[in-house]
Amino acid sequence: xxxxxxxxxxxxxxxxxxxxxxxxxxxxxxxxxxxxxxxxxxxxxxxxxxxxxxxxxxxxxxxxxxxxxxxxxxxxxxxxxxxxxxxxxxxxxxxxxxxxxxxxxxxxxxxxxxxxxxxxxxxxxxxxxxxxxxxxxxxxxxxxxxxxxxxxxxxxxxxxxxxxxxxxxxxxxxxxxxxxxxxxxxxxxxxxxxxxxxxxxxxxxxxxxxxxxxxxxxxxxxxxxxxxxxxxxxxxxxxxxxxxxxxxxxxxxxxxxxxxxxxxxxxxxxxxxxxxxxxxxxxxxxxxxxxxxxxxxxxxxxxxxxxxxxxxxxxxxxxxxxxxxxxxxxxxxxxxxxxxxxxxxxxxxxxxxxxxxxxxxxxxxxxxxxxxxxxxxxxxxxxxxxxxxxxxxxxxxxxxxxxxxxxxxxxxxxxxxxxx
Numbered sequence: 001x002x003x004x005x006x007x008x009x010x011x012x013x014x015x016x017x018x019x020x021x022x023x024x025x026x027x028x029x030x031x032x033x034x035x036x037x038x039x040x041x042x043x044x045x046x047x048x049x050x051x052x053x054x055x056x057x058x059x060x061x062x063x064x065x066x067x068x069x070x071x072x073x074x075x076x077x078x079x080x081x082x083x084x085x086x087x088x089x090x091x092x093x094x095x096x097x098x099x100x101x102x103x104x105x106x107x108x109x110x111x112x113x114x115x116x117x118x119x120x121x122x123x124x125x126x127x128x129x130x131x132x133x134x135x136x137x138x139x140x141x142x143x144x145x146x147x148x149x150x151x152x153x154x155x156x157x158x159x160x161x162x163x164x165x166x167x168x169x170x171x172x173x174x175x176x177x178x179x180x181x182x183x184x185x186x187x188x189x190x191x192x193x194x195x196x197x198x199x200x201x202x203x204x205x206x207x208x209x210x211x212x213x214x215x216x217x218x219x220x221x222x223x224x225x226x227x228x229x230x231x232x233x234x235x236x237x238x239x240x241x242x243x244x245x246x247x248x249x250x251x252x253x254x255x256x257x258x259x260x261x262x263x264x265x266x267x268x269x270x271x272x273x274x275x276x277x278x279x280x281x282x283x284x285x286x287x288x289x290x291x292x293x294x295x296x297x298x299x300x301x302x303x304x305x306x307x308x309x310x311x312x313x314x315x316x317x318x319x320x321x322x323x324x325x326x327x328x329x330x331x332x333x334x335x336x337x338x339x340x341x342x343x344x345x346x347x348x349x350x351x352x353x354x355x356x357x358x359x360x361x362x363x364x365x366x367x368x369x370x371x372x373x374x375x376x377x378x379x380x381x382x383x384x385x386x387x388x389x390x391x392x393x394x395x396x397x398x399x400x401x402x403x404x405x406x407x408x409x410x411x412x413x414x415x416x417x418x419x420x
Contacts, residue, residue: 058124068116077101
């Protein structure tokens with residue numbers, strides 16, 4: 001089962017989000033853009049070396065599997081030879097031989113080779129999925145950092161707009177004699193602070209935008225509706241155990257199996273393969289004699305040596321032990337990571353609820369104090385404090401909603417699920 005979380009922004013930010021999206025589209029109309037996390041992941045994966053070499057690796061694994069089905073351990077070899085006495089006696093003695101030598105499988109070698117090739121095919125697939133998951137982790141981190149920075153810019157813009165509006169109100173009242181010049185200076189100082197905050201947020205936004213561009217090769221842009229849609233939150237019956245099909249677990253499991261198959265094959269290949277030889281010979285003893293035709297069938301059996309293959313067996317055994325140990329540690333790490341991610345999601349959901357309540361109260365309070373300030377019923381410092389609190393409340397609720405979406409992404413990452 002899945003639950004989809006939609007991030008609903010504050011009404012005051014929707015216009016800014018739409019304007020930001022239009023600005024991003026207009027800034028580089030010819031440049032490709034990505035608007036969703038899935039689009040960012042697809043663009044980033046297409047740039048990865050693993051994606052570009054995927055077809056060749058798969059073809060190589062399948063070719064090795066096909067070679068294991070052949071009837072000989074190695075390709076047959078053609079042998080051609082000739083013998084003559086022209087260089088010394090020249091009695092007309094001639095002998096010509098043509099034959100075929102084919103290496104034979106050792107007992108159990110063919111089955112072990114086929115099992116190793118099957119393991120290589122599975123390892124190639126699981127390695128690709130694990131590489132996709134690692135790419136997804138980098139894209140998710142960069143994408144949600146970009147969303148956080150974008151929200152900071154939008155909140156800073158709204159704060160600057162409110163500061164300009166306040167400065168305009170104060171200027172009118174100063175000219176009318178209702179406020180002192182000191183109040184004008186306070187309003188101008190608040191405006192300068194808002195301008196500095198916007199500049200700082202814009203700088204941070206440009207930095208994280210470059211990170212997304214370096215990963216995906218394209219420019220990120222807000223969605224058409226002005227706010228991102230979070231990934232579906234997974235719900236499983238066993239939240240404490242990593243998924244059986246988790247790419248990281250599957251990769252290590254296949255690596256362990258591949259090392260075990262390599263060790264078994266190395267144990268069988270303790271000596272060179274025997275050879276079956278089939279040849280035909282045409283010969284004569286001297287000039288004028290008739291030609292004779294013979295057929296030769298033979299088997300060449302080399303002697304074995306334990307020391308010849310000891311290094312291969314030891315190396316494959318070490319790989320198997322290492323992969324199995326890594327698999328055990330990875331399962332423990334994933335179980336902890338999934339539990340931590342679930343706690344983070346619940347905490348983020350609680351923070352969103354409290355931040356929404358605070359933002360609602362701050363918005364209502366700002367409306368009250370704006371009206372009271374225009375009527376001369378409250379002083380400027382109070383109005384400045386209320387404006388600052390309202391801006392911070394809006395920023396907090398926007399950030400907590402982004403944090404909730406990022407927490408859901410982290411949970412999906414821990415469970416081995418790709419972006420959607």
